[in-house]
Amino acid sequence: MVETVCVNGEERTFAPGTTVSAMLAQLALEPRLLVIERNGDILHRQDWQKTTVAPGDRFEIVTVVGGG
Amino acid sequence: MLNPDTTTIELSRDELERYSRHLILPEVGLEGQKKLKAASVLCVGTGGLGAPLTMYLAAAGIGRIGLVDFDVVDASNLQRQIIHGTAWIGKPKIDSATDRLQEINPHLQIDRWPVRLSSENALDICRDYDLIIDGTDNFPTRYLVNDACVLLGKPNVYGSIFRFEGQSTVFHYEDGPCYRCLYPEPPPPGLVPSCAEGGVLGILPGVIGVIQATEAVKIILGIGTTLKGRLMLYDALNMKFRELKLRRNPECPVCGDHPTVTSLIDYEEFCGIPQARAEEEKAKATLQEITATELKQLLDAGKDVVVIDVRNPDEFAAARIPGTTLVPLPKIEQGPGIEKVRSLVNGSALVLHCRSGMRSAKALQILQSVGIEGINLKGGIHAWSDEVDPSVPKV
Numbered sequence: 165m166v167e168t169v170c171v172n173g174e175e176r177t178f179a180p181g182t183t184v185s186a187m188l189a190q191l192a193l194e195p196r197l198l199v200i201e202r203n204g205d206i207l208h209r210q211d212w213q214k215t216t217v218a219p220g221d222r223f224e225i226v227t228v229v230g231g232g
Numbered sequence: 233m234l235n236p237d238t239t240t241i242e243l244s245r246d247e248l249e250r251y252s253r254h255l256i257l258p259e260v261g262l263e264g265q266k267k268l269k270a271a272s273v274l275c276v277g278t279g280g281l282g283a284p285l286t287m288y289l290a291a292a293g294i295g296r297i298g299l300v301d302f303d304v305v306d307a308s309n310l311q312r313q314i315i316h317g318t319a320w321i322g323k324p325k326i327d328s329a330t331d332r333l334q335e336i337n338p339h340l341q342i343d344r345w346p347v348r349l350s351s352e353n354a355l356d357i358c359r360d361y362d363l364i365i366d367g368t369d370n371f372p373t374r375y376l377v378n379d380a381c382v383l384l385g386k387p388n389v390y391g392s393i394f395r396f397e398g399q400s401t402v403f404h405y406e407d408g409p410c411y412r413c414l415y416p417e418p419p420p421p422g423l424v425p426s427c428a429e430g431g432v433l434g435i436l437p438g439v440i441g442v443i444q445a446t447e448a449v450k451i452i453l454g455i456g457t458t459l460k461g462r463l464m465l466y467d468a469l470n471m472k473f474r475e476l477k478l479r480r481n482p483e484c485p486v487c488g489d490h491p492t493v494t495s496l497i498d499y500e501e502f503c504g505i506p507q508a509r510a511e512e513e514k515a516k517a518t519l520q521e522i523t524a525t526e527l528k529q530l531l532d533a534g535k536d537v538v539v540i541d542v543r544n545p546d547e548f549a550a551a552r553i554p555g556t557t558l559v560p561l562p563k564i565e566q567g568p569g570i571e572k573v574r575s576l577v578n579g580s581a582l583v584l585h586c587r588s589g590m591r592s593a594k595a596l597q598i599l600q601s602v603g604i605e606g607i608n609l610k611g612g613i614h615a616w617s618d619e620v621d622p623s624v625p626k627v
Contacts, residue, residue, distance in 0.1 A: 229394035231427035
């Protein structure tokens, strides 16, 4: 059994019960650099550990840029 | 909205003519143009973002613009920082920007702050402006600008750029989120490359800076829908805009319900810069170094030296030290480059170089760990240009 979610427009599958933090680890993303939108609303950092991915979730993950 | 007090503001005949295309816009009109004249904007940085945005704000009729910049114009700025002309290379950016902005609009009052924005001066500098525009190029200053805006209750018009990608939003405006709501912790040093390290399309800051200028004008006029609560993302390579919906984080350390940051802090420390610098120094202390002049003497004396350039192929194609071989750092990091270096050295002395000495130091550490000893060229190919051969361009 896997959960299929959409990350930046691409379909991805995760084991049931995968938290957002675990999803980032599986995608090899550095959490400190990221802003995450889940189903059209920001998911604040304190909620990453307690939110599990659900089938059909749409994630937009943006990496910070700092140049000026 | 800011709603600047326009009771004492008058527009001269020259100003009325100059702003006629604004005056016939119902959303601006005479009252709006007076608001722009009554308004004051602080722009931190007159680089890629600050250049286009201050030029448009000056032209639009903002009454007073503060410029914070302590840097001098470098030839490598001119590809994107269009406020600075070729004749200004080597001179202070703030002088170049003042000259250009005054040329665009002599009615503009310019406040010059030729200093590095710091925890000691930020509140005093920012206090006297209606809104702040973040055109900085480093994380410590971004956190500093953010915190100063929150502590003073000012909107922070944000923009940032890298390669082909730009981001913009309005922070801390009408109960909207701040920078720390998005990024409570700074990125570990060295993990997010700067434009100097990774490059940037010269036109990109024009697009993002002009979005920032647009938002500043809308906030002053109190018109339209601002980027508050939306992070605008621009992808120049595929010409796509998208946006992320943001909200204030009630647990934000500076603008949350129970803030823990209630005064400005040491932002270099916060971003781990001194610690990273110390580690770098420590790593460097174990490395052997050679100056460009010494290397030239060795080569001229016909010594058995292999010089390897670890920059990327485009940098190598643009400028190189004669007789060197290219083995890019990523190839060494991934493994195949190590064997190439080993076969090239084959008993000779090894000197490694990059642009300024950082990447070659990193490469040498990797090589040392597999038993290949070498010497780092201090200051890289830039030092070679300075000390040995000025005809080698500094790219």
